[in-house]
Amino acid sequence: MKPHIIETHGLSYSFGKRQVLHNLELRVPQGTIFGFLGPNGAGKSTTIRILLGLLPVPKGQVMVHGQDLKDHRIDVLRRTGTLIEMPTLYRHLSGYDNLEMNRRMVQAPKSRVEEVLQIVGLTQDAHRKTKEYSLGMSQRLGIALALLSDPELLILDEPTNGLDPSGIREVRELIIRLNNEHGKTIFLSSHLLSEIEKCATELAIIDRGRTLYQGSLQHLYQGAFTSNVLQLETSNNSIAYKLLADHQYELLPQEADALAVQVHDKEQVALLNRLLVDNGIGVYRLSMNTHNLEELFLNMTKGEATPSAVL
Numbered sequence: 001m002k003p004h005i006i007e008t009h010g011l012s013y014s015f016g017k018r019q020v021l022h023n024l025e026l027r028v029p030q031g032t033i034f035g036f037l038g039p040n041g042a043g044k045s046t047t048i049r050i051l052l053g054l055l056p057v058p059k060g061q062v063m064v065h066g067q068d069l070k071d072h073r074i075d076v077l078r079r080t081g082t083l084i085e086m087p088t089l090y091r092h093l094s095g096y097d098n099l100e101m102n103r104r105m106v107q108a109p110k111s112r113v114e115e116v117l118q119i120v121g122l123t124q125d126a127h128r129k130t131k132e133y134s135l136g137m138s139q140r141l142g143i144a145l146a147l148l149s150d151p152e153l154l155i156l157d158e159p160t161n162g163l164d165p166s167g168i169r170e171v172r173e174l175i176i177r178l179n180n181e182h183g184k185t186i187f188l189s190s191h192l193l194s195e196i197e198k199c200a201t202e203l204a205i206i207d208r209g210r211t212l213y214q215g216s217l218q219h220l221y222q223g224a225f226t227s228n229v230l231q232l233e234t235s236n237n238s239i240a241y242k243l244l245a246d247h248q249y250e251l252l253p254q255e256a257d258a259l260a261v262q263v264h265d266k267e268q269v270a271l272l273n274r275l276l277v278d279n280g281i282g283v284y285r286l287s288m289n290t291h292n293l294e295e296l297f298l299n300m301t302k303g304e305a306t307p308s309a310v311l
């Protein structure tokens, strides 16, 4: 099993009397793109501010890079790059000069500026003033700034917010490249579920400060499969109904000219098909609606999650 680059234990947080995080148990495996999803007000930014040492940890423990944030804040931050929404840039300066100013602050070698420009694909535009940059280019420069100290972990809070489709694609492709080619672990908070779906392999879904799901995207889909209903049309639905009922399939109220059966995994679909065919029943249609992450997320945050989907 991969070590966890971020681990929280019983993390709770209150603003005054208002508790906004309730015993969060995050486990972010090293080397992943980890999606951190939640509707507005779920507690994503609060969690990120805690991970970056910007808010105290009043209750619980936060381990980053295997170190307790409370005792090793400076070292943890040195090894962590961040971009919170839009980067703060000097708009009258070039991308290169913005990087150079920050390079001195983090005491990275001079050659690092060219390296990060290349990584984010801004070498050609390095000497243009950043006020001429598109939003996507500005975001990539923001990521370049976060990369100056060559951190193992990048924490990106809504990095595609406000970008047009091509800007979103640029940033997404960069995130994937940073993970695949440069080995960075990326903790990516976003409300754009379709974005998370396109690049994350692991994720946590939170709502009202509580974890609804944590694990792999694949497992989430398998969890969703448990609530799936298979629809089928056969050459003789009444005989098929009886046969399936005799074999303990969970039949749901019949629809017009189709049967509806609750299934729990793909193998069950194959077995059911074979059972019908072996008994001389023609199978004309087998169909299932699989959810995308957007639907799952909406169901979960409406409180309709299947308990089996929550690890």
Ligand SMILES: Nc1ncnc2c1ncn2[C@@H]1O[C@H](COP(=O)(O)OP(=O)(O)OP(=O)(O)O)[C@@H](O)[C@H]1O
Pocket: 015, 020, 038, 039, 040, 041, 042, 043, 044, 045, 046, 047, 191
């Ligand atoms: N400084 C603050 N004082 C009081 N309450 C706050 C403060 N900051 C955030 N909150 C509250 O804490 C809860 C979590 O907010 P947070 O910003 O962490 O959520 P979020 O998931 O990042 O939402 P969004 O996607 O809208 O940014 C919300 O109910 C918010 O109103």
